[in-house]
Amino acid sequence: MPMIEMKNVSKWYGTFQVLAECSTQVEKGEVIVVCGPSGSGKSTLIKCVNGLEPFQQGEILVNDISVGDPKTNLPKLRARVGMVFQHFELFPHMTITENLSIAQIKVLGRSRDEATERGLKLLERVGLKEQAAKHPGQLSGGQQQRVAIARALSMDPICMLFDEPTSALDPEMINEVLDVMVELAQEGMTMMVVTHEMGFARKVAHRVVFMDQGRIVEDDAKEAFFGSPRSERAQQFLSKILHH
Amino acid sequence: MSTWDWQVFCKDTIDGKIVPSCFGSGGDITYLDWLLSAWGWTLSVSALALLVALLLGSLMGILRTTPHRGLVLLGNAWTELFRNIPLLVQIFLWYHVVPALIPPLRSVPSFILVVLGLGLFTSARISEQVRAGIQSLAGGQRMAGLAMGFTLPQTYRHVLLPMAYRIIIPPLTSESMNIIKNSSVAFAVSISELTLFALQAQEETSRGIEVYLAVTGLYFVSAFAINRAMLFVENRVRVPGMIGGGGH
Numbered sequence: 001m002p003m004i005e006m007k008n009v010s011k012w013y014g015t016f017q018v019l020a021e022c023s024t025q026v027e028k029g030e031v032i033v034v035c036g037p038s039g040s041g042k043s044t045l046i047k048c049v050n051g052l053e054p055f056q057q058g059e060i061l062v063n064d065i066s067v068g069d070p071k072t073n074l075p076k077l078r079a080r081v082g083m084v085f086q087h088f089e090l091f092p093h094m095t096i097t098e099n100l101s102i103a104q105i106k107v108l109g110r111s112r113d114e115a116t117e118r119g120l121k122l123l124e125r126v127g128l129k130e131q132a133a134k135h136p137g138q139l140s141g142g143q144q145q146r147v148a149i150a151r152a153l154s155m156d157p158i159c160m161l162f163d164e165p166t167s168a169l170d171p172e173m174i175n176e177v178l179d180v181m182v183e184l185a186q187e188g189m190t191m192m193v194v195t196h197e198m199g200f201a202r203k204v205a206h207r208v209v210f211m212d213q214g215r216i217v218e219d220d221a222k223e224a225f226f227g228s229p230r231s232e233r234a235q236q237f238l239s240k241i242l243h244h
Numbered sequence: 245m246s247t248w249d250w251q252v253f254c255k256d257t258i259d260g261k262i263v264p265s266c267f268g269s270g271g272d273i274t275y276l277d278w279l280l281s282a283w284g285w286t287l288s289v290s291a292l293a294l295l296v297a298l299l300l301g302s303l304m305g306i307l308r309t310t311p312h313r314g315l316v317l318l319g320n321a322w323t324e325l326f327r328n329i330p331l332l333v334q335i336f337l338w339y340h341v342v343p344a345l346i347p348p349l350r351s352v353p354s355f356i357l358v359v360l361g362l363g364l365f366t367s368a369r370i371s372e373q374v375r376a377g378i379q380s381l382a383g384g385q386r387m388a389g390l391a392m393g394f395t396l397p398q399t400y401r402h403v404l405l406p407m408a409y410r411i412i413i414p415p416l417t418s419e420s421m422n423i424i425k426n427s428s429v430a431f432a433v434s435i436s437e438l439t440l441f442a443l444q445a446q447e448e449t450s451r452g453i454e455v456y457l458a459v460t461g462l463y464f465v466s467a468f469a470i471n472r473a474m475l476f477v478e479n480r481v482r483v484p485g486m487i488g489g490g491g492h
Contacts, residue, residue: 052387052390052391075390075393075394078390078393085384085387085391089385089387089388091385091388091402091403092407092483092485092486093410093481093483102392102402103392103393106394106398106402107392107394107398108393134485135483135484135485137484137486138484155392155393
């Protein structure tokens, strides 16, 4: 049973189709990178996985639970699916410690002490233990994104979704975030990552999904994708982002 | 210009004799007693109306930002209803029309009707501010809250509202000050607040300048006190590291 399975997912904004018959799956422990030109629907696709974006056709199963089923308890499902956003989206009015513990307390029902301890342990892991008492606005972008990863991990997720986690960062901060993600991947976390960081894809991805105009046009093992993508569109895309 | 006579406030309201202590005794009252009591009515109307306005305005503002079409419609209808009719007309509607349509309201004191009228009028304005505050957070914070496994109400409680209220403290301050000033419409339905006091006292004493200056001062002091109190709150809840947040 795959951890994430998408079958013919289609989505429209009014009459405009943003996703067309998208099918793919992520096995447990697998890392897949989703790439494609801007507007190709990759961010929308990943937000469908935990039901942040509704879709009109098809089916998505996460850990065998149907995301689109109205009877599904979405909050319960989302609590087990970690998500990292392009713009970090830490809660600005809370300290870093509170950011890491609030959902553990309110959603998972952990005690404050337990949640704080778990949060601090993860903060140490991403190298930011000394920032615990600060607020997000006092941290750099790279630091905020590492906290955001730690916050997602604090819920003990069964898989992690990354929506362009380094696109909003200054170049010198990208690596500190990628390093944390590489480490996670090497520990066997199931990950679906929307990114243009092909170095990351080469290093840890098992498969690469290439999207264009709402369709999945390539879904290959990493070696095949970087070796010789079948579609012309993917070839163009690769030559553009690898040779700039 | 005639000389000012502030002794007018020490006069007994019945016989017009100056009471040495300036405060009446044994059931008699001076104009100073009346002024203070009128100030009390102004503050009472304002405080209760503000409470009504904050509760209902917040609720309606929140409804307008939910993903549920029916709730959005309810919030929008509420807001448009209460902000498209002049306040004074709304007060008269509450006093003359509503009790005629809903008989049980006939026995409700006009004080309560004024609180409701002013409160609902202001709730439409607060609803607009709360909506703007929540929408200024864009979609990212809502998604982040939901992605952590919060339910929609939890997302509002822990993620959206704490920031939205911080953002709208300045317009909420203006609104709270407005409610003090707008409470003067209560004179129209014979609530013995500052404006009614001013009208009657200047008629009885012919010392309009002193009376109006005193009333003006009390309005100013009341509104200014709210202003200062809100500034204190604003500083207390300031988030370190945010624009204007300080704390570095």
